[in-house]
Amino acid sequence: MAKLGAKKLNIALVGCGYWGKHFLRLCMQHPQIRLSGILDSSESRINELQQLYPDVHFYNSLESIANDTEVSAVIVATGLSSHFAICQRLLQEGKHVLCEKPLTLTAKESETLGQIADSNGLTLLVGHTFEYNSAVLHSKHEIDRGALGELKYLSFRRCGNGPIRYDADVVYDLATHDVSIANLLLNSVPDAVNATGYKLLGCNQYDLANIDLIYPTGLSVNICVSWMELVKQREMKVIGSKGMLLFNDVVPSEKVRLYHTIAPTTQTRGDFGDFQLSVSNNDVSIPNINYKEPLREELEHFMACINGQQQPRTGWQNAANVVRVLEAIEESIAHQGQSIRVTK
Ligand SMILES: NC(=O)c1ccc[n+]([C@@H]2O[C@H](COP(=O)([O-])OP(=O)(O)OC[C@H]3O[C@@H](n4cnc5c(N)ncnc54)[C@H](O)[C@@H]3O)[C@@H](O)[C@H]2O)c1
Known part of the structure; x- marks a missing residue:
């Protein structure tokens, strides 16, 4: 050695x-x-x-x-x-x-x-x-300290105009990141997945995929990955019973926002302006994160x-868990979105 x-x-x-x-x-x-x-x-x-x-x-x-x-x-x-x-x-x-x-x-x-x-x-x-990203680690900290309450669902969008890879499809290229982040935030590995995939660019591999991961608690994580999108999007939303968190990785600052609000039980009253601003500035906080190069x-x-x-x-165990999920996603896509259990 x-x-x-x-x-x-x-x-x-x-x-x-x-x-x-x-x-x-x-x-x-x-x-x-x-x-x-x-x-x-x-x-x-x-x-x-x-x-x-x-x-x-x-x-x-x-x-x-x-x-x-x-x-x-x-x-x-x-x-x-x-x-x-x-x-x-x-x-x-x-x-x-x-x-x-x-x-x-x-x-x-x-x-x-x-x-x-x-x-x-x-x-x-x-x-x-x-898993070394300051914004992701801060998001985990907020979840673990209960700032968002009981988690209801997570959603990810990782889309852009390419770049196309020739030895990995969009699932292996981009969804890898979201699976790894979700496993970290939830401290577990999904039980099952269902996914659909598309070959819009005419290559022999998927360039767009819509994926649902079901974790052992029943919590659902939705992931959308695409190489064929007008606007580059790198977004993660965590929705909880007490609040919501947004991590937007394409903005230069204030990448993480915490919304201390939940869905209103009554319809918004007031004029059109009230309706447009139904989440007021007072409900949002921007954590001060010491960003380091991941x-x-x-x-x-x-x-x-x-x-x-x-x-x-x-x-390698952590990485193998991610690959197990990617394999299940591919199998689900091949079976038109059928639910596939993740081997453990
Ligand atoms: N962690 C991240 O955020 C992140 C971001 C981008 C890429 N990646 C990963 O990094 C890897 C490389 O991606 P990239 O975008 O740099 O691709 P790339 O094609 O730009 O670079 C790969 C380089 O490896 C060389 N190469 C290929 N096969 C080789 C071999 N057998 N021996 C020696 N050299 C070889 C190529 O000539 C090329 O210069 C991929 O696994 C990709 O998923 C990770």
Whole structure:
């Protein structure tokens, strides 16, 4: 097993595209990380990166990382279809791994990776970034302290104009985030799902899906994900007996709003203005949240797990639970919205 030798942690990065470049920035800035190098299968991407970072080392194969005894940990930010094979090889060679979400296509594959990690005493963390997001964590705090009363339902909208992925449909790409957030907020995994999916863009995969998750308490969570939407939407609503919470991730500030109100028992009286403003400003509060970069938090946590100071918050079991739900969603879509039980 690779051990943390000197003070700095030697990390390699596999896949340096849209998301990997954020890991690259964070690794290069971190005083306790030494970036051992980057592996990317795209020649044109390597050329771009070499222009930008002439001092960075570029590996030419996964084997060269696996065999690099200096490398203790690897960040995997390639597309979903390659996660299993890359992680398996690295874990077999004793590297700690932080892999992007979703961990694998099937829960069985996630469990296989988890078993290799556990038997080698390695950290396998999964990039469910929203579980490190200050707004999500604050929302959990409000729920747990009872500010919203008894939860009635949750709803999520994660829509936009692409970007289309070719090795993951909109469920694996976007709904992954909402399933992971809902599991965190509710401290559980759904019993059943029903979902419908559409291929509006003419590709061979779903680009729009409407999903209902049913949690063990009977609580329902609705998720709408789409790559074909005019306006980018990243919204979460939590509806409770005493109040409601809105997390809107596309606004630059005041992302979380708490509405200390419930549905009125009588019709709104008064003029048209009263009707339009039926939730008054006095009923809304905006919590003061100390926003931190979620990916930086995730990376710090990865390092703390490797050092044995913390237990993985988004480890392979958590990730396998998310994948189990994604698999059930796909099955429900394939069966025209039939209710499918989530395997446990
Ligand atoms: N946590 C988040 O919020 C978040 C956001 C965006 C993307 N992601 C995840 O990050 C991963 C990458 O997404 P992206 O948007 O950066 O995709 P991308 O296509 O922009 O980048 C992937 C990079 O990996 C390289 N690559 C592909 N297969 C490879 C292989 N076998 N070996 C080495 N390099 C390989 C590609 O050449 C490309 O440069 C996905 O799993 C995605 O779900 C997570």
